[in-house]
Amino acid sequence: MKRSLYLVLTLGFLMLWSSCRKDFEYSPNTGNLEFSKDTVYLDTVFSNIGSSTYNLKVYNRSNKDILIPSIKLAQGSASNYRLNVDGMSGKTFENIHILAKDSMYIFVESTIDINNFSNTDGKFLYTDQIEFDAGSKLQKVELVTLVQDAIFIYPDRDNTTKVIETITLNVGGELIETNLQGRELLPNELTFTKDKPYVIYGFAAVPNNQTLTINAGARVHFHDNSGLIITEGASLKINGALSNDQTLLENEVILEGDRLEPDFSDIPGQWGTIWFFDGSINNSINYATIRNATVGILCDGNPNEASEKLKITNSKIYNSSSFGILGRNTSITAENLVVNNSGQSSFAGTFGGKYNFTHCTIANYWSGSRQFPSVLLNNFVLDDDSNATITNLTAANFNNCIIYGNDNPEILLDEIEDAAVVFNFKFTNCLIRFDNSNNNITGANYNLNDTNHYVGNIFNKDPYFKDASNNMLIIGEKSEAINKGLASFATQVPVDILNVNRTTAPDLGAYQHITFPVDN
Template sequence: MKRQLYFLFTLFLILFWSSCRKDFDFVPSKGNLEFSKDTVYLDTVFTNIGSSTYTLKVYNRSNDDISIASVKLGLGESSAYRLSVDGMPGKVFENVELLAEDSLYVFVETTIDINNFSNPDGTYLYTDQIEFGTGSDLQKVELVTLVKDAVFIYPNRDNTTKVIETLTLNIGGTSLETELQGRELMAEELTFTNEKPYVIYGFAAVPEGETLNIEAGARIHFHENSGIIVSNNASLQVNGSLSADQDLMENEVIFEGDRLEPTFSDVPGQWGTIWLVDGSVDNSINYATIKNALVGILCDGNPDAVNDKLTIANSQIYNSGSFGILGRNTSIRAENVVLNNAGQSSFAGTLGGKYNVTHSTIANYWNNGFRQFPALLLNNFVLDEENTAIIADLDEANFNNCIIYGNDNPEILLDEIEDDAVAFNFKFTNCLIRFEDNNNNFTGPNYNLSDTNHYEGTIFNADPHFKDPGTNQLIIGEESAGINQGNTTFSDQVPYDILNVDRTNTPDLGAYQHIIFPEED
């Protein structure tokens, strides 16, 4: 009996207490909300491509539980913005409740068609507001988005089956069906101008016998798993230039992902690669930046081409998920090239081939996890599906007046399968290399650093004094060990550095002549 009385008494107290609570008596908001920001900038988006989701936090600093009469977009249902208020999607919300000393989240997204506006001239600043409350209690948070018009290149989709078109490639004269989504570029698409950025979905293939010309100042953006493929007997010509005021960014050609938010500016592996297939010819890249790819450039085959398979000059390749430049039994000539931050090697010449690299900076300061290979990898083999080695001649691999450095040690690997019938020819002339073998892990003639047939005038383990390799600023300063250490034979061949500074009389190593770094405040 006592137990029952105790239970009834306890229940009475709970009911009495709850009936006296005012915690859930919501009073109207008086316009004293606080916000995590007064303007939500949704960064830049391409027309008809959805933005990322942005967050606004709304605070009730008062001691009262409040009800916000209205939370809505200023343009209402016609707005191009979309909201989610505490998990509920929409554009207009009424009587939004917010407890005392509590907060709520508002998520904002947008997809904007620039063609809905008159005379956008390639870009359009789209704005709206989130309005909290009404009348004299109204508070506003601004919304701002810059919309860019673009040329979109994407594969066809069958209207019936909904299957997306895949590519059949001509590689070295052999037709190969692939599972790569994409299509061949049409005749009117074989010149990329600087009038609008290009956004590529899937792989854009240069047809056999054709040339893709990319003009100075062009901007090419790739969606995930996308890239450019240059087919048999086709060519890629990237024709960037340096502006009059030596602004490298002004007229260079930029290849990067299609996420324009600042948080994606240096994220590796956002898109596929520029693939120069076996059989493509006379590919040339001048004044380009290739960033955030899985492989910056994949260059296959044709090691004995009359003209080098790829000539690349005055260009930068950064933040590659695996390789900056991956050559496979091919021929590459590189001058004034800067490579940095690759998940494997910044430059890899594999399965032999021919490589002539002059006044270039091959660095790797990858900090996104373990990497298996050094900044520079050279080998003369590849393993097939049965783990059997296929060997080919490394006819020449000459690195002249270069810096090869990074945050690992050593930063070169000369991985040879010895065979008397197969050549393995390489030479470093007047280079600055990070190579310290304290545990004698690297033996054999390839690592005899005093052999002038392989290492002539080369400096080991001295500080190149880069400005900030973590942010891909690889110009060298006045304390660099590479100052005035270049061989003039090669500086005469490449008389100006990547910023068009004369180096003929006192050549420094790498792609840059040194500067005096400005003092930090």
């Protein structure tokens, strides 16, 4: 009874209050709005690629609810910016209310065609303003975007149906249709220069018997689910060079996603991979940075070539959401290579193959959980029914390397034994994270006293990286890797990745050590 009486009284009060409430009364805007910033800088975008969404906060600091007669872009409908005000999209808005001591967000985006402007020299600073009210009460917030021109490589589209093409590949003389969106590069597209960035949509395939050459200083950007394919008989030559400025990396070749905003600078998985098909030949990468891919390099087949299918030198692979390098029964030689931050392994040599790594730093400081260590080696592949096909791991040699990370162990040697195949690996003068003090890891492959597989290595000592989580893997003066390299390997790779001579007192890994500031 008491509860029913309470409900009746409560409902009666609400009805009385609502019948007496007056509609909100808004005062005219006084021109005293405050803003979270006086200029909204939209980070660099490529021509005709939409920007991220940026926000501006507008404050009403007064004790009155106010009405803003108009909020608009100064260039009106001709502006290349778009606004979202109070949940509405457009370029001009009328009668916008802000309650007393309250605020609202304005969201800003842009898409700009640099070809609409002259004398751009590859870049153009595009500006506009958001105008609040008019006359003596007019207030403005500047909008600024740097637009960069680029060479776009994208799948051809049918003018009627807008269907994106899929790649047809020549494999052993047979044309094979794939489900990969993209197309083969044309003859005039087989040399990338530093004159303009390249933006690739879908997979760009290097045709059979052709070579894609990427010159020093070139910048190659990939859209989501895009990459390069080096087909049978084709080659990739990345000819980067040492940069004088290690921040600008002006002479390196950089391959990354097409989002230029700082918030995307280290986000993994923004694009696909550089895929070396079985049968591609004579591939080389020198002074390149490959970052934010799903798989940095995917290399298939040709394990028994006289030299190697792929030689990669003086290069870095960072922030791969899956593997830094995934080799599948292939042949790779690496010198002065740095790999870090991979969602699975930084290097995986699977289904056998032939691998030779000298003065490399293979680390993994992935911030989340991962299934595999920094280095994974196996000699098999499983089919859909979990049946294994086994093949030879002809060689997997790691010389004067650092193999480390934020997990333990950081090597996995996953062999299916078979008398008909070999599983050859050797770690010589390497610094390795492999703590087996609890004897949890068993098997002959982990006998660290077996000199057929382990010679002169250092286990579980701090490499003293400068800042591993941010891909700064140069070692400091406290590193256990200092002066532990074998001279014979240093002679093969006489300078480090920064061109510092290492022949007199070689350190392990891709870098000779430096002295860090005190706070490091």
